[in-house]
Amino acid sequence: MISVKDNVFRLDTENTTYIFRRTKFEHLEHIYYGTLLDTMESADVLAQKQTIPIGSSVNYTESHQLYSLDNMCLEWSDNGRGDYRLSPTELKMPDGTFVSDFVYASHNIQDGCITMNTLPSAYGGDQTLVIKLKDTSCSITLDMYYTVFEKTDVITRRVVLRNESEKPLLIRRMMSMMVDLPDENFSLYTLDGGWIKEAHLHKRPVEYGITVNSSTTGDSSNRHNPGFILAESDAGQEAGHVYGFNLVYSGNHYSAVEKSGLDIVRVSLGINPHCFEWNLAQGESFESPEAVMTYSQHGFNGMSHNMHSFVNQHIVRGNWKDKERPVLLNNWEATFFNFNESKLLHLAKNAKKLGIELFVLDDGWFGERNSDKAGLGDYSVNSKKFPHGMKSFADKIRMLGLDFGLWFEPEMVNQDSELYRKHPEYAVQHPDKKPVLGRNQLVLDLCKSQVRDYIVKNVSSILDEANVSYVKWDMNRHIAEGYSSSLENQGEFYHRYIMGLCDVLTRIFGPRPHILLESCSSGGNRFDLGMLCFSPQVWCSDDTDPVERLKIQTGLSMLYPPSTMGAHVSESPHQQTLRETPLATRFHAACFGCLGYELDLKYLSPEGKKDIENQIAFYKKYRRVFQYGTFSRMKVSKDNKVIWQSVSEDKNTAVTGFFQTLSAAAESGDKLIVTGLSQGRYTIRTRPQRLYIERFGGLIKHIMPIELNPEGILLRTANRHYSMTDCIEKYKCSAKALCSGIPLCSQFSGTGYNKKVRMLGDFGSNIYITEKIDMEEKNNDYQY
Numbered sequence: 178m179i180s181v182k183d184n185v186f187r188l189d190t191e192n193t194t195y196i197f198r199r200t201k202f203e204h205l206e207h208i209y210y211g212t213l214l215d216t217m218e219s220a221d222v223l224a225q226k227q228t229i230p231i232g233s234s235v236n237y238t239e240s241h242q243l244y245s246l247d248n249m250c251l252e253w254s255d256n257g258r259g260d261y262r263l264s265p266t267e268l269k270m271p272d273g274t275f276v277s278d279f280v281y282a283s284h285n286i287q288d289g290c291i292t293m294n295t296l297p298s299a300y301g302g303d304q305t306l307v308i309k310l311k312d313t314s315c316s317i318t319l320d321m322y323y324t325v326f327e328k329t330d331v332i333t334r335r336v337v338l339r340n341e342s343e344k345p346l347l348i349r350r351m352m353s354m355m356v357d358l359p360d361e362n363f364s365l366y367t368l369d370g371g372w373i374k375e376a377h378l379h380k381r382p383v384e385y386g387i388t389v390n391s392s393t394t395g396d397s398s399n400r401h402n403p404g405f406i407l408a409e410s411d412a413g414q415e416a417g418h419v420y421g422f423n424l425v426y427s428g429n430h431y432s433a434v435e436k437s438g439l440d441i442v443r444v445s446l447g448i449n450p451h452c453f454e455w456n457l458a459q460g461e462s463f464e465s466p467e468a469v470m471t472y473s474q475h476g477f478n479g480m481s482h483n484m485h486s487f488v489n490q491h492i493v494r495g496n497w498k499d500k501e502r503p504v505l506l507n508n509w510e511a512t513f514f515n516f517n518e519s520k521l522l523h524l525a526k527n528a529k530k531l532g533i534e535l536f537v538l539d540d541g542w543f544g545e546r547n548s549d550k551a552g553l554g555d556y557s558v559n560s561k562k563f564p565h566g567m568k569s570f571a572d573k574i575r576m577l578g579l580d581f582g583l584w585f586e587p588e589m590v591n592q593d594s595e596l597y598r599k600h601p602e603y604a605v606q607h608p609d610k611k612p613v614l615g616r617n618q619l620v621l622d623l624c625k626s627q628v629r630d631y632i633v634k635n636v637s638s639i640l641d642e643a644n645v646s647y648v649k650w651d652m653n654r655h656i657a658e659g660y661s662s663s664l665e666n667q668g669e670f671y672h673r674y675i676m677g678l679c680d681v682l683t684r685i686f687g688p689r690p691h692i693l694l695e696s697c698s699s700g701g702n703r704f705d706l707g708m709l710c711f712s713p714q715v716w717c718s719d720d721t722d723p724v725e726r727l728k729i730q731t732g733l734s735m736l737y738p739p740s741t742m743g744a745h746v747s748e749s750p751h752q753q754t755l756r757e758t759p760l761a762t763r764f765h766a767a768c769f770g771c772l773g774y775e776l777d778l779k780y781l782s783p784e785g786k787k788d789i790e791n792q793i794a795f796y797k798k799y800r801r802v803f804q805y806g807t808f809s810r811m812k813v814s815k816d817n818k819v820i821w822q823s824v825s826e827d828k829n830t831a832v833t834g835f836f837q838t839l840s841a842a843a844e845s846g847d848k849l850i851v852t853g854l855s856q857g858r859y860t861i862r863t864r865p866q867r868l869y870i871e872r873f874g875g876l877i878k879h880i881m882p883i884e885l886n887p888e889g890i891l892l893r894t895a896n897r898h899y900s901m902t903d904c905i906e907k908y909k910c911s912a913k914a915l916c917s918g919i920p921l922c923s924q925f926s927g928t929g930y931n932k933k934v935r936m937l938g939d940f941g942s943n944i945y946i947t948e949k950i951d952m953e954e955k956n957n958d959y960q961y
């Protein structure tokens with residue numbers, strides 16, 4: 178709810194309150210952001226007190242020694258009025274100076290959200306407050322938008338700058354929001370990395386000066402995700418003050434956290450000013466992307482739960498909103514470029530037998546695309562691989578009972594392609610310099626309408642012809658030369674590229690709402706809220722090693738729900754890390770997301786096939802809990818454990834993933850803690866999983882009455898056709914007991930094996946299912 182009284186603006190969500198007010202000189206002073214307050218609370222009491230002048234301050238007016246903008250908590254701040262902290266803007270004003278001073282002019286409150294003209298934004302908000310600020314001497318206005326999403330405890334902010342003066346206005350920096358928060362000994366948490374190591378969570382204390390989290394690659398990047406977190410230094414998963422921030426934008430982003438000498442922490446976020454410059458002529462406006470903020474006093478999980486609900490309910494849209502996602506098989510790691518129709522059909526047949534629902538044909542189906550050196554930009558179906566065309570192949574896949582999905586990389590072109598030979602001017606490249614290449618390709622210039630039309634026409638026609646129901650939209654290189662011959666001002670390139678991308682996506686997928694879109698950018702270069710407005714799920718990383726995925730998905734889970742994370746089971750030893758991991762662990766990490774398989778099924782042993790069939794049946798049964806349940810990162814006391822939990826919406830079922838990274842000798846006992854369930858009694862069971870006898874190697878003599886050569890053919894054959902069942906635990910207890918934890922059976926410790934020993938070793942894992950007792954009686958059809 179938004180209320181305004183005595184110059185005080187108050188924005189309440191279900192559990193938070195945000196307050197700011199107009200000062201006597203009509204600046205906006207930030208007062209409070211935190212736990213929901215009583216309606217009676219006075220802004221005067223909550224505001225930072227400034228009762229003595231501070232030396233070396235520049236005062237806004239001579240007559241008011243206590244009014245220095247540099248010392249205040251503000252909602253917005255300008256250059257040249259005595260605030261030396263980072264301003265959210267850098268504007269060359271129509272008068273030729275860099276001095277601006279935006280002060281309150283008027284406000285209004287409207288129901289719902291106000292849609293943006295140039296970018297996607299969140300929808301379904303409760304109310305929006307629009308405050309108009311006016312520069313004190315130039316005819317420039319700044320509209321600040323605040324939208325409250327009450328149930329998810331989120332407030333979004335954005336601004337629109339408008340030039341009413343006859344002379345031009347030049348924007349060099351334009352953030353979406355800023356806010357000043359009194360320091361609580363904050364730490365800053367960011368999601369950083371690179372290819373195959375995306376979104377690793379990093380913590381650093383907020384120190385004096387400015388810390389920047391940004392991207393310059395033309396996308397939101399795998400280097401630094403646009404989302405970040407500020408938390409009091411001793412905040413934990415369940416308790417402590419935690420603020421989350423994010424941006425609904427897929428381009429170059431920038432956020433700055435600056436601690437001043439007075440221990441006020443300024444947070445600002447928006448478009449990266451790097452290589453950015455925008456001209457506004459009279460009557461023109463500029464919209465910033467929408468920024469998202471949330472607060473929870475219930476630690477990191479509390480903050481994440483807000484962000485997860487917000488993404489599921491107010492960012493992801495269309496037919497796939499809140500809908501369970503299909504289990505898919507993607508042929509990429511099974512075949513790379515080396516496939517033909519019969520090889521793929523064989524793979525698809527095997528996939529269908531195991532319970533897969535969607536077959537995805539990845540890179541290599543078009544033009545002369547037999548390696549990553551040629552073909553991007555062309556859309557003719559490769560007739561050697563598909564002699565009867567794509568429709569015929571797609572129909573065959575559907576005849577098998579699978580849906581059909583297709584990979585595209587529409588924003589790119591290889592120099593060795595029909596498109597480039599015909600239209601070299603479609604590619605982004607400096608007119609006088611040799612182009613720089615990434616993965617042998619150039620970026621298509623989405624600032625140009627003819628390029629956008631080419632993409633829309635060609636992608637749409639294949640989608641319709643082959644009746645495609647899923648698209649993987651890839652983007653496999655960063656943009657380097659931000660240049661378009663269509664632009665007068667090259668400072669507009671990067672932002673216009675993103676506006677062009679949104680135009681293309683809207684035109685292709687708007688009329689085809691049945692298509693499930695999965696965004697990918699060499700893995701996670703585009704894991705952001707901007708893309709999630711179009712694609713309900715995103716490929717987290719090309720790295721599917723489950724041990725690496727524990728880091729990647731844990732990091733992403735800070736701000737994004739499991740329903741958005743594409744997660745696949747692939748081969749072991751792993752493609753990128755050479756790590757060997759049990760099939761069960763690969764599945765356990767992947768099932769806390771949108772499950773897929775990406776391996777050659779024909780090489781699976783009969784036991785492996787049965788295993789995967791059981792995995793898929795299990796996942797389908799609990800899919801809603803895995804994708805849409807309340808996901809939490811559980812507190813762990815040992816550093817070789819990662820524990821994830823998802824609780825069903827009705828709070829009667831939980832699934833817990835218990836992962837061990839490296840085993841420790843003579844491990845002490847472990848506990849299973851399950852939180853967030855409704856009161857009552859529960860059964861707890863281990864998901865049955867196969868224990869492959871090859872895992873025992875030379876130790877086989879411990880478990881078998883006969884002696885076998887651990888390297889010999891007998892054991893290898895036995896391993897393909899025979900497996901044991903790993904330790905299964907079953908308990909009954911109350912939700913209260915589960916909150917404090919159920920001690921689990923011992924781990925293998927070199928002193929022998931029995932059925933009550935958990936055989937985790939390195940990279941072992943278990944899933945525990947906790948179900949309310951009356952529910953389980955109705956629902957006990959699942960058998961191993």
Ligand code: GLA
Pocket residue numbers: 509539540584651653697698699700716719
């Ligand atoms: C990227 C993607 C992969 C795969 C290849 C195909 O690397 O991240 O999943 O689609 O492209 O070239």
